[in-house]
Every structure is written in C-alpha cells, then in structure tokens.
Amino acid sequence: MILILDFGSQYTQLIARRIREEKVYCEIYPGNKPLSEFSELNNLKGIILSGGYDSVYAKGAPHPDKKIWELGIPVLGICYGMQLIAELLGGKVSPSNKREFGLAEVSVNPKCELLKGLKNRETLWMSHGDKLSKLPKDFKITAKSPNSPYAAIENTKKNIYGVQFHPEVKHSVHGRKILQNFIFNICKEKQDWTMKSYISEEIKRVRAQVGKGKVLCALSGGVDSSVAAVLLHRAIGKNLFCVYVDHGLQKLGETERVRKVFGKTFGKNLFIVDAKKVFLGKLKGVTDPETKRKIIGHTFIEVFDKYAKQLKGINFLLQGTIYPDVIESVSIKGSKQPIKSHHNVGGLPAKMKMQLVEPLKFLFKDEVRVLGRELKIPNEIIDRQPFPGPGLAIRCLGEITDEKLRILKEADDIVTQEIIKAGLYEKIWQSFAIILPVKTVGVMGDARTYEHVIVLRAVNSVDAMTADWVKLPYDLLGTISSRIINEVKGANRVVYDISNKPPATIEWE
Structure with a gap:
C-alpha cells in the first residue's frame, strides 16, 4: 500500500x-x-x-x-x-x-x-x-x-x-x-485494489478476529450500518445479531422502515429496542454539541452492553465507522484540535466490554456505496442520503425537547418529500432540516406568533470531507418553506444555509 x-x-x-x-x-x-x-x-x-x-x-x-x-x-x-x-x-x-x-x-x-x-x-x-x-x-x-x-x-x-x-x-x-x-x-504499484478484493480480504480478517464468536450489530438503517451488517452476515452468518435502537432521534417513521426492510434479511436475529426515554432523559438540559455526542456514544454502548447480556455469549460489537469519521476525530499533532468527535469514534468509553468490529473503517462514503452494490444490497438502502450517527440530536440545536423533536421531524419529512418530488434526492448528497434554539415573531392570520426557526441545508459531496451548498430552485425553496410554516405547528420562519465545507461542516453540531 x-x-x-x-x-x-x-x-x-x-x-x-x-x-x-x-x-x-x-x-x-x-x-x-x-x-x-x-x-x-x-x-x-x-x-x-x-x-x-x-x-x-x-x-x-x-x-x-x-x-x-x-x-x-x-x-x-x-x-x-x-x-x-x-x-x-x-x-x-x-x-x-x-x-x-x-x-x-x-x-x-x-x-x-x-x-x-x-x-x-x-x-x-x-x-x-x-x-x-x-x-x-x-x-x-x-x-x-x-x-x-x-x-x-x-x-x-x-x-x-x-x-x-x-x-x-x-x-x-x-x-x-x-x-x-x-x-x-x-513505486511500482499494481492496480489490484477493488471492492471484490476488499470483500474477500475483509471477510478473512473478520473471521480471524471473531472466530466462532457472536457479533452484535448496531443497525441504524443507514448506508454505513446496513453495508457493514450485510458484509458481516456474509462472513459469519447466524452469529450476527442486529439490534436497532429506537432512541427517538431518528427521522419520522424510520423504525417502521427498518422493521419492514431488514426483517426479511435477518429474520429472528433482528431486535428492535425501545430506548427513547433513556436517551432523552440523559440529554435533558444538555446544549453543548460535543457533550451530546459523547452522551449518545456512551448511552449507545450501555444499551448494547445490557442487551448483549440478555442474548448471552456476545463479545463483539459491529459499527459502521467510515474513514472520514476517523480522520476528523484524530488530532494530527498535539496542538491541533480534532474537528469534532464522531459518534463511532469519540463517544466510546475507554473500558468497553465488547471488542469493536469495523469493516468499513478505511473506506470513504462513496466507496461504501460501491461495496454495497457489490454485496447486492437494494438501491433503496444504498442510495439513501447519509444520516449522522447521533441522529437528530445534532440537528436540534440547544436543549433537546419532545416538542422541538416533533417540529424537526415533521419539517425534515417535508424537506425529503419535496426533494424527492422534484427528482433531486439521488442527485444531492444530503438535504435536511435543522431547528434553532431561538424563536422569532411572526404573523399568522391576524395573530402574533413567536415560534421556532427552521434551517434548510442541502449539500453535494463525494466523500463528506468537502461539500458545496446546492443551489436549489427558488420555486422548490418556496414550496418547502410554505409547507413547513403552514403544516408544522411551532415553526414560523424558514432560512437556507449557503455555507460550504470547509469552512463550515455539513452538520451544524
């Protein structure tokens, strides 16, 4: 190499x-x-x-x-x-x-x-x-x-x-x-690194690491965890147990989608855990982005540790960590600060009981998609836009409350619906909504309102390391804004983020 x-x-x-x-x-x-x-x-x-x-x-x-x-x-x-x-x-x-x-x-x-x-x-x-x-x-x-x-x-x-x-x-x-x-x-290198060779080598590596052990998969339904799960399933079969943690920070209707799509693939080895109260309870009153990420990381492992004991004999944890997560979370030298701690990297406790299995750790996002197609994973999963490990926690700025999450989920769902309707979903890297911890004055009918601001964010990227904001059509922006303000109770203003990465990041936290 x-x-x-x-x-x-x-x-x-x-x-x-x-x-x-x-x-x-x-x-x-x-x-x-x-x-x-x-x-x-x-x-x-x-x-x-x-x-x-x-x-x-x-x-x-x-x-x-x-x-x-x-x-x-x-x-x-x-x-x-x-x-x-x-x-x-x-x-x-x-x-x-x-x-x-x-x-x-x-x-x-x-x-x-x-x-x-x-x-x-x-x-x-x-x-x-x-x-x-x-x-x-x-x-x-x-x-x-x-x-x-x-x-x-x-x-x-x-x-x-x-x-x-x-x-x-x-x-x-x-x-x-x-x-x-x-x-x-x-260097006299050869062009011998392909996804077929990667699959073959990674399966050998996983089998060598895991042996006859059992692996618990942190399945989120996103591209990374789905590809990682299918790859591990190919390597170790029924010794893979997929657990979907419903932490309340997913997109609208996500839990139902996961049950429908992955229930067919993993059958009885798919478990859905309702942990909404646990996560939201620990996030109550927390406003700092790094603290949010670390709380989610620690709580995630705690839930898995607890569930692993119930399943018995599990001592490995599968995560869909990808290369940009690792790069952005590591300081190059002592004086340089990491850009941010990622859910799969910076949020893990030092003395974790399970060993990590990370088959995508050295792949960029577009390479993960190529790997997924090589594994014959359906396009409805592979072509999904990336979704952050900490979920909507880092798109709900400031303190996370049930009310703010409801508003955000409904607004975000409208964004997705309209982007799909415009035929742009697969042409855009990520498009989503953010809720700000501020309220603004508005007028609806003859009444004064004082409600939340929703930010729209749409970016194009190849590997998540750099990104350009998307110049969405004005008519589409107008439709999204109108629907959010009219249909989402608690939001009265919509703004559009036109920042590139760098200097900004894709997510706001």
Missing part, C-alpha cells in the same frame, strides 16, 4: 481519494507517528508527506520519523512535505517575499520520472507562504515558477521527490498524471 503521512493539510484526504481512484490501496496517519507503530511496513510501496499549515522551521512544527529515509522506499513530499524534505536533508526553507496561493504557471522538465508526460509549461495549484531557498545535497530542480525557483525537486538515487504545488486538487490540470507517475512508475 501507499502510506500518507498527514501534517494537517486540508487536502490530505484528496491525496487518498486520488490514489484509490487508481485502484491502489492507501491509508492516512498522523505525520509525526513513530514508524515503530506501523504494522504494515513490509507492505509499503511508497510514502507521501502531505501539506500542512505550519512552517517547517517553526518551533514545534510536526516532523516525520527520521527513519523513513532509511527504508529505501520512494518518498514524495507535497508542499509542506517537500519543504520537510529540504529542511531535514540539508537544504533550507525561508519565508517567501511573495506568497503564492492559487493557480500558477510552472515550467517543468517532462523528461524526469515524476513529471513524465507533462507539457513544458503546466497550470498547477499553489498554496504556500514559504519556499525553498537552498537545495539539499544531490537534489536537482525539475520544475520552477516565477515565485518558486524550486517548484519540484528530486534525488533519484535515494528515490525522494518533492513538489511545491498540489497535484491532488482538481485545479492542477495534469496533477493526476504526476500521482500516477509516482504510484506506478516510481
């Missing part, structure tokens, strides 16, 4: 996406993680050092384990990664008099191995305030721009390469070719 060492760049996940698009497996780890903690060193074909937001010469700036230069494995540094190569191998990095952010015309040497097949001049994406001012020994220049005299460097004897620009972003016209050159020509 290819190992990506992350130094905090907003583009790191894009590097992984581009590599996997080439049917080559890769994983992302914190850039300063010691090599001794990697279990797959014997399988590495190449290492990529990502970009980052620090200056490599700054105090406390993250550096990779020095032993990576001794592995004899090809290394590619991108932006901050290239500056690390220079700084750590005898070169020098200095503040640039003119920062370079955006598209740049770069002169390249198309005869060198990394840039083979490119034109003499290429349009590439730059994002840096520092630049190389001195080359390390035995390195040569392979590209330059007006502001970056060392836009790309290489040491072919040691198989170390660096680029100041970002080949992984779509703005770099032939950036994909550069990554292909590194992966196939330099």
Whole structure:
C-alpha cells in the first residue's frame, strides 16, 4: 500500500481519494507517528508527506520519523512535505517575499520520472507562504515558477521527490498524471485494489478476529450500518445479531422502515429496542454539541452492553465507522484540535466490554456505496442520503425537547418529500432540516406568533470531507418553506444555509 503521512493539510484526504481512484490501496496517519507503530511496513510501496499549515522551521512544527529515509522506499513530499524534505536533508526553507496561493504557471522538465508526460509549461495549484531557498545535497530542480525557483525537486538515487504545488486538487490540470507517475512508475504499484478484493480480504480478517464468536450489530438503517451488517452476515452468518435502537432521534417513521426492510434479511436475529426515554432523559438540559455526542456514544454502548447480556455469549460489537469519521476525530499533532468527535469514534468509553468490529473503517462514503452494490444490497438502502450517527440530536440545536423533536421531524419529512418530488434526492448528497434554539415573531392570520426557526441545508459531496451548498430552485425553496410554516405547528420562519465545507461542516453540531 501507499502510506500518507498527514501534517494537517486540508487536502490530505484528496491525496487518498486520488490514489484509490487508481485502484491502489492507501491509508492516512498522523505525520509525526513513530514508524515503530506501523504494522504494515513490509507492505509499503511508497510514502507521501502531505501539506500542512505550519512552517517547517517553526518551533514545534510536526516532523516525520527520521527513519523513513532509511527504508529505501520512494518518498514524495507535497508542499509542506517537500519543504520537510529540504529542511531535514540539508537544504533550507525561508519565508517567501511573495506568497503564492492559487493557480500558477510552472515550467517543468517532462523528461524526469515524476513529471513524465507533462507539457513544458503546466497550470498547477499553489498554496504556500514559504519556499525553498537552498537545495539539499544531490537534489536537482525539475520544475520552477516565477515565485518558486524550486517548484519540484528530486534525488533519484535515494528515490525522494518533492513538489511545491498540489497535484491532488482538481485545479492542477495534469496533477493526476504526476500521482500516477509516482504510484506506478516510481513505486511500482499494481492496480489490484477493488471492492471484490476488499470483500474477500475483509471477510478473512473478520473471521480471524471473531472466530466462532457472536457479533452484535448496531443497525441504524443507514448506508454505513446496513453495508457493514450485510458484509458481516456474509462472513459469519447466524452469529450476527442486529439490534436497532429506537432512541427517538431518528427521522419520522424510520423504525417502521427498518422493521419492514431488514426483517426479511435477518429474520429472528433482528431486535428492535425501545430506548427513547433513556436517551432523552440523559440529554435533558444538555446544549453543548460535543457533550451530546459523547452522551449518545456512551448511552449507545450501555444499551448494547445490557442487551448483549440478555442474548448471552456476545463479545463483539459491529459499527459502521467510515474513514472520514476517523480522520476528523484524530488530532494530527498535539496542538491541533480534532474537528469534532464522531459518534463511532469519540463517544466510546475507554473500558468497553465488547471488542469493536469495523469493516468499513478505511473506506470513504462513496466507496461504501460501491461495496454495497457489490454485496447486492437494494438501491433503496444504498442510495439513501447519509444520516449522522447521533441522529437528530445534532440537528436540534440547544436543549433537546419532545416538542422541538416533533417540529424537526415533521419539517425534515417535508424537506425529503419535496426533494424527492422534484427528482433531486439521488442527485444531492444530503438535504435536511435543522431547528434553532431561538424563536422569532411572526404573523399568522391576524395573530402574533413567536415560534421556532427552521434551517434548510442541502449539500453535494463525494466523500463528506468537502461539500458545496446546492443551489436549489427558488420555486422548490418556496414550496418547502410554505409547507413547513403552514403544516408544522411551532415553526414560523424558514432560512437556507449557503455555507460550504470547509469552512463550515455539513452538520451544524
């Protein structure tokens, strides 16, 4: 596989996406993680050092384990990664008099191995305030721009390469070719990572982990947990027990849908647990988003622990954790804060009685859908829009009450109905409603109202790591707004969120 060492760049996940698009497996780890903690060193074909937001010469700036230069494995540094190569191998990095952010015309040497097949001049994406001012020994220049005299460097004897620009972003016209050159020509990787091979390997891994043990599945009815459940069912059959926890934070009518769809698949091994009072009781008075997530995570495990004892002999817990959950929940270095703790990652107790089984842990969302189709899961499940693990708790801002949940569920159902009616449901990544902890004055008939604000959110994304707000038709927005205000008692105002991710997140909490 290819190992990506992350130094905090907003583009790191894009590097992984581009590599996997080439049917080559890769994983992302914190850039300063010691090599001794990697279990797959014997399988590495190449290492990529990502970009980052620090200056490599700054105090406390993250550096990779020095032993990576001794592995004899090809290394590619991108932006901050290239500056690390220079700084750590005898070169020098200095503040640039003119920062370079955006598209740049770069002169390249198309005869060198990394840039083979490119034109003499290429349009590439730059994002840096520092630049190389001195080359390390035995390195040569392979590209330059007006502001970056060392836009790309290489040491072919040691198989170390660096680029100041970002080949992984779509703005770099032939950036994909550069990554292909590194992966196939330099690292000698093969295009052998497919969903069929993933299923085969994961089934072997699960059987090795679980043996003849019994696994409890946290089935939510969403894409991730459904795919995970079907994959586990293929691996261990009747030793999988699917439990759907009705915590009261689902979409309108969700419990009935789960019973109808999955009752056929898992039969007597599907259990529906009514835990609404337990969850809402523990969430009473809680307003902080992180606290909500952790309460839900802990309560979720408590419910499963209790239920597992009733089923007897269960010591494994299946979760539909996916890669963006892991990436966003892990600090790349000590001073960097995680974006947010995910339900499947940050909310679990340290001394959990059951071992986790996470067959989707290294897959992006679109890859999970591909896996689901490979497993012959019905489109009505695979094509569903993503729904957060904590449910409507993170769309009900402020304190969660029965009244606010009712309003939110009814408003959200109207959003879904109208998006489907407009033929846009499968074309949009996520579309949903949010209820704010504020009320506004309105007029209905001749009476003054003082009721809740509903926010509409619709975004498009590929892997949930970045997202663009959707320009819904005005007529559709008008219809949704009119229906919510007229049909949902307790709401008198509707607004539309036009924020991208980044800087915003898809969910509001």
